[in-house]
Amino acid sequence: MKQIEIFTDGACKGNPGPGGWGVLLRMGEHEKEMAGSERNTTNNRMEMTAVIRALEVLNQPCSIVLHTDSKYVIDGITKWIHGWKKRGWVNAAKKPVANAELWQQLDAARARHDIEWKWVRGHSGHVENERVDKLASDAALTAA
Numbered sequence: 001m002k003q004i005e006i007f008t009d010g011a012c013k014g015n016p017g018p019g020g021w022g023v024l025l026r027m028g029e030h031e032k033e034m035a036g037s038e039r040n041t042t043n044n045r046m047e048m049t050a051v052i053r054a055l056e057v058l059n060q061p062c063s064i065v066l067h068t069d070s071k072y073v074i075d076g077i078t079k080w081i082h083g084w085k086k087r088g089w090v091n092a093a094k095k096p097v098a099n100a101e102l103w104q105q106l107d108a109a110r111a112r113h114d115i116e117w118k119w120v121r122g123h124s125g126h127v128e129n130e131r132v133d134k135l136a137s138d139a140a141l142t143a144a
Contacts, residue, residue, distance in 0.1 A: 001063040001114065002027060006054045007128040008068045010046025011136035018143035019043065021050035022135025024128055025057070032057075035135040037143035046136065047073050048102045055109035064115045069122030069129055077106060078117055 005026040012019040019041035023034040034053060038046070047070035054066070068074060081103060084091065089100045097103060120126045122133065 001061060004058065004062045004064045006051075006064055006066045007132045008047070008050035008054055008066065008070075008073075009122070009129060009132040009136045010043055010048070010050050010070065011133065011140045012041060012043040012046055013140045013144055016040055016042050018140050019046040020136045020139025020141070020143060021046045021053065022132035022137075022139060023050050023054040024132050024135075025054060033131075033135060035139040037139040039143050044070070044072050045099055045102060046140075048076075048099060048106055050132070050136065051077075052102065052105050052109050055106075055113060058113070061112045062114070064113050065118060066115050067118045067120050067126075067128065069120050069133075071119060073106075074117045074119050076103060077110065081107060 007024040010019065010021045018039055020035060020037040025032045036053065047068065051068065051073055084097045089097045091097050120129050122129060
């Protein structure tokens with residue numbers, strides 16, 4: 001399996017408001033940046049979209065270390081999703097899961113990969129996190 005490092009971030013100018021996402025994929029010395037935007041979205045949706053787009057661009061199963069500053073994404077995909085799926089995409093409060101369609105996309109996108117999820121503190125000088133934060137923020141500005 002190819003070894004890939006992925007760094008992701010999402011940004012929103014207002015919440016909801018114009019948003020953007022940024023991704024850095026790294027395999028050895030090779031890097032690829034990606035970014036995109038939506039006109040009316042939330043920060044959580046952009047955080048999730050960044051991870052989904054990163055995983056979907058990989059054309060074969062990979063061993064991945066995925067870095068994100070979103071505890072929402074990490075907790076959702078490693079802890080909460082199991083209960084949501086068991087309950088038919090209803091949360092513990094018996095309400096529909098927020099962003100269920102994105103959680104389902106993320107669940108499908110991660111299925112063929114071996115992923116180690118790593119949380120990094122945002123805006124703390126982490127070089128790659130700062131880089132994807134800029135990609136996401138710049139993309140959000142283009143959506144405004």
